[in-house]
Amino acid sequence: MKIAIASGKGGTGKTTLSVNLAVFLSETYKTNNIVLIDLDVEEPNSGLFLNGKLISSESKYRMIPKWNPEKCTLCGNCQKVCNFHAVLKLGKKIAVFNELCHGCYACSELCPTGSLPMVKEKMGELKQFEVGNINFIESRLDIGQEQAVPLISQTIDFVENQFDDDSIFIYDSPPGTSCPVIEATKDADIVILITEPTPFGLHDLKLAIETMDELKQEYAVVINRANIGDDSVEKYCKERNIQIIAKIPNDRKIAEIYSKGELIYKQIPEMKEELKKIGKYIFEMKNGEKR
Amino acid sequence: MKEIVVISGKGGTGKTSITASFAYLGADNIVVADCDVDAADLHMLLEPDFAKSEDFYSGEIADINQDLCIKCGECANVCRFNAIPIIDGQFVVNQLNCEGCGYCARICPVNAITNLDNNVGKWFISTTKLNSIMVHARLGIGAENSGKLVAKVKNEAKRIALETKKDFVLVDGSPGIGCPVVSSLSGASFVVIVTEATVSGLHDMKRVYELVKKFNLKAGCIINKYDLNLDVSTEIKSFLKAENIIHIANLPYDESFTRAMVEGKTIVETKKDKNNNLKSIIIDSWNKIKEETN
Ligand code: SF4
Ligand code: SF4
Numbered sequence: 001m002k003i004a005i006a007s008g009k010g011g012t013g014k015t016t017l018s019v020n021l022a023v024f025l026s027e028t029y030k031t032n033n034i035v036l037i038d039l040d041v042e043e044p045n046s047g048l049f050l051n052g053k054l055i056s057s058e059s060k061y062r063m064i065p066k067w068n069p070e071k072c073t074l075c076g077n078c079q080k081v082c083n084f085h086a087v088l089k090l091g092k093k094i095a096v097f098n099e100l101c102h103g104c105y106a107c108s109e110l111c112p113t114g115s116l117p118m119v120k121e122k123m124g125e126l127k128q129f130e131v132g133n134i135n136f137i138e139s140r141l142d143i144g145q146e147q148a149v150p151l152i153s154q155t156i157d158f159v160e161n162q163f164d165d166d167s168i169f170i171y172d173s174p175p176g177t178s179c180p181v182i183e184a185t186k187d188a189d190i191v192i193l194i195t196e197p198t199p200f201g202l203h204d205l206k207l208a209i210e211t212m213d214e215l216k217q218e219y220a221v222v223i224n225r226a227n228i229g230d231d232s233v234e235k236y237c238k239e240r241n242i243q244i245i246a247k248i249p250n251d252r253k254i255a256e257i258y259s260k261g262e263l264i265y266k267q268i269p270e271m272k273e274e275l276k277k278i279g280k281y282i283f284e285m286k287n288g289e290k291r
Numbered sequence: 292m293k294e295i296v297v298i299s300g301k302g303g304t305g306k307t308s309i310t311a312s313f314a315y316l317g318a319d320n321i322v323v324a325d326c327d328v329d330a331a332d333l334h335m336l337l338e339p340d341f342a343k344s345e346d347f348y349s350g351e352i353a354d355i356n357q358d359l360c361i362k363c364g365e366c367a368n369v370c371r372f373n374a375i376p377i378i379d380g381q382f383v384v385n386q387l388n389c390e391g392c393g394y395c396a397r398i399c400p401v402n403a404i405t406n407l408d409n410n411v412g413k414w415f416i417s418t419t420k421l422n423s424i425m426v427h428a429r430l431g432i433g434a435e436n437s438g439k440l441v442a443k444v445k446n447e448a449k450r451i452a453l454e455t456k457k458d459f460v461l462v463d464g465s466p467g468i469g470c471p472v473v474s475s476l477s478g479a480s481f482v483v484i485v486t487e488a489t490v491s492g493l494h495d496m497k498r499v500y501e502l503v504k505k506f507n508l509k510a511g512c513i514i515n516k517y518d519l520n521l522d523v524s525t526e527i528k529s530f531l532k533a534e535n536i537i538h539i540a541n542l543p544y545d546e547s548f549t550r551a552m553v554e555g556k557t558i559v560e561t562k563k564d565k566n567n568n569l570k571s572i573i574i575d576s577w578n579k580i581k582e583e584t585n
Contacts, residue, residue, distance in 0.1 A: 009330045010466045011303010015491065042467035043300055043498060045491040083351065083393045083406075104371055104392030143501040146438070146470040175302050175466060176329035178430055178437050182387055198552055200307070200332045207330065207432075214432045215387075228546060229553045252519075252544065259489035259520035 001286045002169040004188035008204030008211075010175035013194050013224035013248065015040070016258055018172035019049040020265050024275040025168060026134045029283070033167040034134045037159050039184040040174045041124060041141040041151045048261045052129030052136050060139065061120035062150045064101045065108045067094040072115040078107035087116070099146055124151045126158060135163065148180040156187065168282070177211045185212070190285055191219040192245070192278070198229035202236060209242070222278065225250040245281045246274040292452050293584040296479040298464035298472060298503075299486065300495030302330075305515045306485045308548050309573065310463040311336035312557040316577045318421050321459040324448035325427035326441045326475040328412065333463050336557050339417030339425045347414050347428065349439045351391040351406035353384045359403035366395035366404060412440055416447065424451050438470035445475065459584075468502050476503065481584045482510040483539065488517045488524040496527070500534065511537035511583060513576060516544040537583060540576045545569055 005018045015038075022036040038046040065078075065087065078087045078094060086100035087107050098121060108116045123145045129136040139155040141148055152174070159169065173184040185191050191212055195205040205221070212219045221237055226247035237244050248254075249270050257264050265271040297313070299306040307327065314323045314337055325333040353374070355366070360382060367375040367382055374388035375395065396404040411434035417425045426448040430437050445462060452460045462479070465471035476482065482503050486496040496512070503510050512531050517524045524541070531538050547569065551561035558569045 009302055009332065011301060042469050043495045045301070045494060048490045048494060081394070081397060083391060102390050102392055104390065104394050105369070106392055106394040106397065109369070110394075110397065141468065143468060143498065144505065146473055148467075148469050177432055178329050178434055180469075186387070196549075198549055199335050199555065200552060203332060203335060204330050211432050225549075228549050250546075255489075255516070255519055255544065258491075259487075259516075259523060261490035 001282070002171065002188045003282060004171040004173050004185040004191045005194060006173040006181055006185055006191055006208060007175060007194045008177055008208035009200060012196050012201060014175070015045045015049070015172055016264065017192070017194050017222060017224070017248075018170055019046050020263055020271065021275055021278060022134055022170050023132070023263055024265055024272070025279055025282075026132060028279060030133070033164060034170070035159060035163050035167050036134055036136045036170045036172070037155065038138045038172045039152050039155060040172055041139045041148050041155070042174065044138050044140050046136070046172050047129070047138050049263060050129070050131045050136055052131040055128045055130055057125060057127045059122050060124045060126050060151055060154050062123045063103045063105070063118040064098050064121045065096050065116040066119040067096060068115050068117060070115070071113040073113055075112065078111055078116055081106045081110050103150070126155055148174065149183045152180060152183045168286075177207045181211065182215065185217060186215055188217065191217050192222055193219050194222045194224050195233055196225050196229065197223055197227070197231065197233045199232070201229070202232050205233060206236070220245045220281065223247045246277045248274050292449070292458060292460065293480040294449065294460045294462065294478060295481050295483060295580060295584060296462040296464050296475055297483045297485060298475065298499060299466060299484065300468070300499035301486070301491055302466050304485045304487045304492060305542070305548060307332045307463055308336070308552060308558060309485055309513065310461065312559045312573045313577050313580070314419070314423065314461055315421060315557045315559050316574060317423070317459055317461060319423045320457055321423055321461045322448045322452040322455070322457050323419065323423060323425040324444050324460055324462045325425065326444055326471070327463050327465050328428040328430045328437050328440050328444065329465065329471065331427055331429060334427055335555060336552070337425060338420040338555070339415065339427060341415050341417050343416040344413055346410055347412050347440055347443060348408045349411045350409045351393060352386060352389050352409045353391070353393070353395055354405050354407050355382055355384055356403045356405070357381055359401050361401055363400060365398055365400065369394050369398055414440065414444055414447070416451070424455070426451065437465070438474040441465060441471045441474035445478075468498055472499065472502065476506050476508065479506075479508050481580060482508050483580060484510060484512045484536070485515055486512060486527060487515045488520045488527065490523060493523055493527055493530070497530065500536070509583065511539040511580065513539050513542060515542045517541035519544045539579050540572050542569060542572055
């Protein structure tokens with residue numbers, strides 16, 4: 001069962017929900033293996049809230065061409081076939097601009113002399129932790145790497161190979177509606193969209209919903225900081241028949257607990273009640289009682 | 292003409308609300324650029340009129356002509372992005388996966404594949420409720436290349452500022468550390484980092500500052516919700532000191548920011564801000580930023 005926690009806008013409580021939900025589920029539904037994966041590889045934060053034991057760490061690579069001058073005839077074919085202008089013939093040299101390269105292999109495989117072999121370039125680090133009985137996976141993009149998608153997709157592959165299909169996977173997704181979030185949510189069984197009841201929140205929720213509709217994904221909504229704004233999000237969900245599964249209260253105390261990197265539901269009983277609702281929803285989905 | 296870029300690393304720190312307040316204070320002496328094209332919210336506070344709108348194309352997307360296709364499967368073979376699945380016995384392009392590298396079209400033995408221009412969104416030139424010019428955009432669903440759209444928005448804003456002899460371009464930057472924020476930062480005269488006094492706020496600002504450093508840019512920082520966690524605030528301040536980042540201001544945790552937003556107003560316009568406490572801090576900050584860019 002794969003659950004992606006996402007939102008159009010950043011800072012609406014994705015990480016708070018992911019982390020609290022993962023720990024709550026692991027304590028409440030003990031027979032299930034819980035795997036939490038931080039896919040916000042540009043700014044991974046889940047780990048700040050978990051005191052895990054490091055199990056393994058590995059570098060993740062992407063493939064880029066590297067020029068080998070020996071047999072090169074300077075025919076310029078590589079420059080011609082690269083749609084991203086990542087290979088340029090500069091005088092008697094072939095230059096590769098790594099940050100522009102998408103790793104399509106065209107220049108390499110279409111070079112008549114085999115002078116552009118693909119080589120590994122490090123793009124980030126994947127770490128596996130044990131937190132109580134939760135498996136926690138964090139991937140972190142190296143500063144200066146501009147493309148999050150390859151790392152997200154390798155992280156999902158790693159997780160799917162490593163853990164039993166019967167586990168509960170919680171993906172803390174990146175913000176936005178562009179490629180990274182698509183990569184993180186497209187294979188999920190259900191997407192939980194978290195939003196705030198404000199004009200910004202509603203606007204970005206609508207974008208997120210459009211994205212999920214495009215992907216033909218199932219989704220439900222959690223409202224964070226309920227009561228801070230207006231009722232436009234609730235009205236919108238009601239009109240569109242979108243289920244709101246929980247409402248996390250607005251409380252300065254919650255913000256303070258969050259600011260310290262601590263778990264909220266352990267100190268705020270109302271939060272635990274809301275997590276119970278989400279847990280129930282997830283298990284009803286898992287057992288096929290709901291569609 | 293100076294270019295001020297507001298970024299945050301983490302979402303939800305108040306970046307857009309603060310940028311909108313600066314836009315209000317700068318009035319028509321600035322051109323506003325909303326480079327947070329993935330979750331563009333600034334327009335809700337500045338009410339641009341969307342007067343001029345244009346489609347934005349970036350890159351290409353493969354298209355297979357089924358009448359010509361001989362089903363050899365070469366295209367799917369060379370595609371590294373799993374973008375050519377077989378559906379109902381036909382090789383088709385998965386538009387969300389296609390990166391537009393054009394490799395398949397080059398090697399198709401019967402030339403059944405063409406590359407179509409990829410529409411990734413729309414961009415706009417507007418007049419705001421403050422009578423200033425704003426350049427903004429709307430990225431298409433699942434579109435890639437938001438870095439290029441960001442660059443477009445920024446360059447247009449700069450062009451207009453130069454032509455109309457404005458003193459400032461004010462940029463609401465993108466979150467994260469990837470391609471869009473790299474495009475937002477390039478060419479900045481001064482970077483304003485809006486962070487919050489939480490462990491995540493600190494963590495994310497450190498990461499995004501690494502990037503600012505790579506570009507060798509002058510930066511200042513506003514600590515929002517500084518009183519939420521005074522220990523973290525202190526840690527942020529020592530980081531600023533160590534890195535020579537100007538500490539512009541502390542803003543208290545205050546829900547009037549959100550209440551103003553619900554009214555569609557910035558904190559400098561609303562009556563929800565009791566004693567104009569936040570307002571005066573924002574005004575001081577804006578003045579400081581203007582000084583620093585001189
Ligand atoms: S295609 Fe190969 S041989 Fe031709 S210029 Fe490029 S690297 Fe050299
Ligand atoms: S692998 Fe593809 S994107 Fe990279 S340099 Fe070669 S042709 Fe360009």
